Amino acid sequence: MSLQELLLMRHEWLLIAAVVALLLLELNFSEAKKTNVIPAAAIIFTIVTLIGFLPSENGRAFGGMFITDPIRTLMKNILNLGVLIVFLQSGSWLRTQNNFNRVTEFYLLIISSVIGVSYMISAGHLLMFYLGLELLTIPIAAAASYEQYKSKSAEAGIKLILSSAFSSAILLFGISMLYGTTGTLYFSDIKLAGELLTVLSFVFLFSGLAFKISIVPFHLWTADVYEGSPTSITSYLSVVSKGAAIFVLLIFFASVFGPLQEVWQQVVYGTAIFTMTIGNLFAIRQQNLKRFLAFSSIAQAGFILLGMVGGTPLGMATVIYFILIYVFSNLAAFGVVVAVEQVSGKINITDYNGLYNTNPRLSLTMMLALFSLAGIPPLAGFFGKFFLFTAAAESGFYTLLFIAVLNAVISLYYYLLVVKAMFINKSDAPIGYFQSDYSSRIAMSACVLGILTTGFYSPIFEFIKKLCLESF
Amino acid sequence: MNLLILHIAVPSLTALAIMFVSSQRQVRTIAATGMSIQLIQSLVLLYQFLQERMSGNNAEVLFTQSFVWYPSLGINFDIGVDGIAVAMIMLTSIVIFTGVFASWEVNNLYKEFFISLIVLATGVYGFFVSLDLFVMFLFFELAVIPMYLLIGIWGSGPKEYAAMKLTLMLMGGSALLVVGILGVYFTANIETFNIIELSKQAFPIEMQRIFFPLLFIGFGVIGALFPFHTWSPDGHSSAPTAVSMLHAGVLMKLGGYGCLKVAIFLLPEAANEMSWIFLILTSISVLYGALATIVQTDLKYINAYSSVSHCGLVLFGLLMLNKTASNGAVLQMISHGLMTALFFALIGMLYSRTHTRIITQMGGLMKVLPFLSVCYVIGGLASLGLPGLSGFVAEMTIFVGAFQHNDIFHRVATIIAVSSIVVTAVYILRVVGMLLMGPVRSEEYNNFPKAKWFEKVATVSLIIGILVIGLAPLWLSTMIWDSLGPIVDKLVLK
Numbered sequence: 001m002s003l004q005e006l007l008l009m010r011h012e013w014l015l016i017a018a019v020v021a022l023l024l025l026e027l028n029f030s031e032a033k034k035t036n037v038i039p040a041a042a043i044i045f046t047i048v049t050l051i052g053f054l055p056s057e058n059g060r061a062f063g064g065m066f067i068t069d070p071i072r073t074l075m076k077n078i079l080n081l082g083v084l085i086v087f088l089q090s091g092s093w094l095r096t097q098n099n100f101n102r103v104t105e106f107y108l109l110i111i112s113s114v115i116g117v118s119y120m121i122s123a124g125h126l127l128m129f130y131l132g133l134e135l136l137t138i139p140i141a142a143a144a145s146y147e148q149y150k151s152k153s154a155e156a157g158i159k160l161i162l163s164s165a166f167s168s169a170i171l172l173f174g175i176s177m178l179y180g181t182t183g184t185l186y187f188s189d190i191k192l193a194g195e196l197l198t199v200l201s202f203v204f205l206f207s208g209l210a211f212k213i214s215i216v217p218f219h220l221w222t223a224d225v226y227e228g229s230p231t232s233i234t235s236y237l238s239v240v241s242k243g244a245a246i247f248v249l250l251i252f253f254a255s256v257f258g259p260l261q262e263v264w265q266q267v268v269y270g271t272a273i274f275t276m277t278i279g280n281l282f283a284i285r286q287q288n289l290k291r292f293l294a295f296s297s298i299a300q301a302g303f304i305l306l307g308m309v310g311g312t313p314l315g316m317a318t319v320i321y322f323i324l325i326y327v328f329s330n331l332a333a334f335g336v337v338v339a340v341e342q343v344s345g346k347i348n349i350t351d352y353n354g355l356y357n358t359n360p361r362l363s364l365t366m367m368l369a370l371f372s373l374a375g376i377p378p379l380a381g382f383f384g385k386f387f388l389f390t391a392a393a394e395s396g397f398y399t400l401l402f403i404a405v406l407n408a409v410i411s412l413y414y415y416l417l418v419v420k421a422m423f424i425n426k427s428d429a430p431i432g433y434f435q436s437d438y439s440s441r442i443a444m445s446a447c448v449l450g451i452l453t454t455g456f457y458s459p460i461f462e463f464i465k466k467l468c469l470e471s472f
Numbered sequence: 473m474n475l476l477i478l479h480i481a482v483p484s485l486t487a488l489a490i491m492f493v494s495s496q497r498q499v500r501t502i503a504a505t506g507m508s509i510q511l512i513q514s515l516v517l518l519y520q521f522l523q524e525r526m527s528g529n530n531a532e533v534l535f536t537q538s539f540v541w542y543p544s545l546g547i548n549f550d551i552g553v554d555g556i557a558v559a560m561i562m563l564t565s566i567v568i569f570t571g572v573f574a575s576w577e578v579n580n581l582y583k584e585f586f587i588s589l590i591v592l593a594t595g596v597y598g599f600f601v602s603l604d605l606f607v608m609f610l611f612f613e614l615a616v617i618p619m620y621l622l623i624g625i626w627g628s629g630p631k632e633y634a635a636m637k638l639t640l641m642l643m644g645g646s647a648l649l650v651v652g653i654l655g656v657y658f659t660a661n662i663e664t665f666n667i668i669e670l671s672k673q674a675f676p677i678e679m680q681r682i683f684f685p686l687l688f689i690g691f692g693v694i695g696a697l698f699p700f701h702t703w704s705p706d707g708h709s710s711a712p713t714a715v716s717m718l719h720a721g722v723l724m725k726l727g728g729y730g731c732l733k734v735a736i737f738l739l740p741e742a743a744n745e746m747s748w749i750f751l752i753l754t755s756i757s758v759l760y761g762a763l764a765t766i767v768q769t770d771l772k773y774i775n776a777y778s779s780v781s782h783c784g785l786v787l788f789g790l791l792m793l794n795k796t797a798s799n800g801a802v803l804q805m806i807s808h809g810l811m812t813a814l815f816f817a818l819i820g821m822l823y824s825r826t827h828t829r830i831i832t833q834m835g836g837l838m839k840v841l842p843f844l845s846v847c848y849v850i851g852g853l854a855s856l857g858l859p860g861l862s863g864f865v866a867e868m869t870i871f872v873g874a875f876q877h878n879d880i881f882h883r884v885a886t887i888i889a890v891s892s893i894v895v896t897a898v899y900i901l902r903v904v905g906m907l908l909m910g911p912v913r914s915e916e917y918n919n920f921p922k923a924k925w926f927e928k929v930a931t932v933s934l935i936i937g938i939l940v941i942g943l944a945p946l947w948l949s950t951m952i953w954d955s956l957g958p959i960v961d962k963l964v965l966k
Contacts, residue, residue, distance in 0.1 A: 376617050377610040386606070386650070390545065393654035398682075401654065405647035412643055416620060416636060424624040424632060458542045465544050 005061045008068045014048045026104040041107045049080045065125040071471040075247045082327040088443035090232035109139040117244040126185040137164045144229040156228025163221040171208025177201035212245035216274040226294035235334035238297045254472040268309045276302030276407040307388040310395030317468040318387040325384040328450030332369035339436040353427035363422040370415040383455035476601045483594040503586045514565035546663035550603040555955035563809045567721040568593045570930040571714035574817040588618040605665040627710040634710035641703040645693030652686035680742035687735035695727020696783045698757040708776035713820025721813035725805045728786040740962040757784025762895035771829040782808040789870040797873025807862035814851040814934040836912035843923040847931045852900040862941035
């Protein structure tokens with residue numbers, strides 16, 4: 001094992017270093033001053049994220065178990081960006097009475113989970129992938145019950161760990177079948193033919209990942225866990241954890257399951273329709289904003305499947321591009337929810353009535369985020385969604401496309417309901433004016449900047465497309 | 473600097489500038505200045521365009537410019553205008569200019585109001601100047617979304633319902649457009665969204681049969697094509713004055729323009745084959761809209777339903793698929809744009825005085841508000857097609873074009889549509905009679921303030937437009953005629 005080979009795991013080393021640094025740092029602070037970790041963690045993670053963007057070596061380590069190439073590095077960077085924004089947004093929540101003396105745990109859990117994400121994306125071997133997946137899930141289940149004094153938070157943790165265990169079992173079953181038919185677990189060695197057992201193994205593996213992405217019918221845990229978890233964890237779950245699973249699915253489709261395209265195309269086609277439609281229809285009825293965003297994120301996952309269904313490099317590129325935009329849009333929305341919840345404890349859509357009169361900036365951020373999720377120009381979401389549609393049309397799936405655009409109209413309806421609450425509805429007791437803390441304002445400005453500029457600045461998409469053409 | 477880029481840049485910068493000021497006076501001043509500059513440069517554009525045409529430049533589109541945007545998908549920021557686009561830009565400039573003056577007295581959240589209004593206008597300008605389907609679609613949606621806030625926040629009556637209905641129906645239309653546009657893009661398979669390039673492709677007829685209806689209905693929804701017109705009466709009657717003006721005056725024309733320049737232009741064979749279906753629908757639009765108007769008592773509903781009828785006539789003219797009728801249709805877009813904007817402006821002004829829009833509760837306004845009443849009569853006469861005003865020129869051309877078809881189906885459709893003129897006369901004269909003539913309804917009416925300067929600016933500019941087209945239509949008609957060439961020549965008439 002040479003140094004060069006170790007350096008291939010730059011992202012992972014950096015994250016591990018961040019964990020160690022935070023642990024050492026915590027030792028220096030007394031019980032009452034634990035909150036000093038908050039800015040330190042933000043700075044450390046900013047550095048980690050920035051270093052991640054530096055050009056890196058490509059190659060394989062551990063005999064092909066670990067792969068680094070530009071597209072995987074890009075995926076990790078996008079998710080790191082998401083984590084950074086989550087960290088910046090969670091500051092004021094961590095400073096509250098109940099949490100201030102166990103701040104470091106929050107960061108440790110999340111960063112450990114990000115290490116899992118990185119290994120999962122870089123995996124070249126199914127066991128490595130499985131380890132990454134577990135490392136991604138277990139710390140998050142702990143983090144979901146971070147506010148264990150609230151029964152809902154504890155419940156969310158249990159629900160998450162149980163459903164994850166269940167999905168892991170299914171996934172492992174799939175992996176074992178794959179091993180049974182091919183005799184290897186290395187991605188590069190697996191040569192699939194269309195036998196029944198391999199099809200079955202695909203179905204099981206897909207179901208396991210579908211849990212993480214919350215694709216219908218594996219979405220049932222989503223709303224409850226999102227609602228119960230602390231909002232910062234919810235935003236992590238809905239963006240980073242979901243994004244990572246989608247990225248891995250992309251890699252699977254392009255490598256291991258490449259030969260089975262005819263099979264998975266049908267599966268993706270069907271689940272895409274159900275995911276969009278059910279996500280949208282349930283979102284309409286939600287009052288609690290966290291549940292609302294949970295169903296909206298299910299619907300978004302349905303749209304993302306649209307980019308995968310063709311299995312073309314263009315489709316892969318649109319998916320990665322969409323995730324980047326989704327990170328900004330969804331985290332901007334969650335940022336507002338976190339800030340409002342922190343100040344007022346209110347979480348329902350009706351509580352947002354008249355918010356524009358008292359907090360115009362927050363309302364505008366929320367509006368931009370929701371419009372971007374709905375795909376309204378000139379915001380980034382419009383470009384992301386249009387390109388996903390392009391990918392579906394490229395492969396001739398016009399019926400699917402038609403269902404998707406109708407769903408986009410339905411989704412606009414419920415996004416407008418929130419906009420209506422903030423801008424049009426009047427309230428006798430609106431949420432008063434408040435100023436959120438410095439770091440969350442930075443995070444929200446970054447999200448808004450991303451929403452406003454990503455679409456116009458076309459080199460981003462061209463870069464991703466070029467990488468995808470090279471890699472898939 | 474390209475004049476067309478300025479047409480997008482000036483409204484964007486105006487909206488941006490409004491963000492940084494706070495007092496109502498400053499906001500109004502900036503909005504009015506920006507839109508005045510826009511009007512002036514539209515006049516310059518018109519002048520330059522006519523100059524170019526006079527000097528023998530017969531290119532399909534002028535002032536073109538192209539910026540590479542997404543090279544791997546073939547999306548370029550292509551801009552350029554033909555005669556039709558220039559005419560529509562001119563119309564937009566007049567309507568938004570008068571719209572700013574008509575909303576001079578918006579007091580509630582005035583800053584946001586003007587920003588949304590001008591963003592909406594930016595979308596409209598962008599739509600008319602772009603030659604790239606993707607960019608065109610982007611601007612199309614950009615023009616639709618501010619409507620929601622404009623109606624929802626500043627509207628009246630069942631505004632939330634109307635705003636939601638309008639937004640969702642128009643977005644539903646644009647959903648069909650996405651499928652249509654992508655279908656055209658991938659069938660042509662030349663990696664470009666440029667309309668001019670795409671129009672040179674021969675699309676297989678099987679594919680045209682699928683995507684023509686999508687594109688036509690997609691644009692038809694915003695052009696109030698029956699039975700997708702139902703957003704229009706609710707939306708228009710709930711919207712604030714300037715928004716009704718801009719929406720009925722300009723935004724509904726995006727539908728007609730899109731049907732002509734995208735659906736019919738790119739997929740001519742299917743247009744030939746399927747025009748009969750849509751002709752039936754538009755004939756219903758025309759007559760049903762006019763008949764529905766008769767029974768309305770709310771001034772805004774009256775104007776909204778008559779818009780359905782008049783915009784139906786636009787699509788009706790286009791579907792005749794010959795040069796004369798299409799020419800009339802484009803003239804009708806402009807003429808209707810001007811007169812409906814005038815109507816909505818006047819309704820807003822009357823409402824601010826009488827606080828009611830129900831015609832049976834008003835009367836005798838001619839005596840107390842002579843200026844506004846005379847303007848209303850002029851608008852009404854233009855609407856019923858009095859020679860010398862714009863409506864006559866447009867409708868006459870459409871029907872002359874329609875009668876060039878000598879089969880029984882087209883004849884019947886035309887006769888149905890022509891009969892709407894009589895109905896139009898009925899409802900216009902009924903309104904004029906009840907609203908303006910007769911005894912003054914109430915003592916308070918004598919205390920009504922006379923027309924203010926900004927109200928005069930708004931109405932007079934629109935009336936000038938109506939008169940210019942009515943009295944000297946030839947230059948405009950020639951300008952449109954030349955640009956229709958490439959579109960109509962592709963239609964193989966049987």
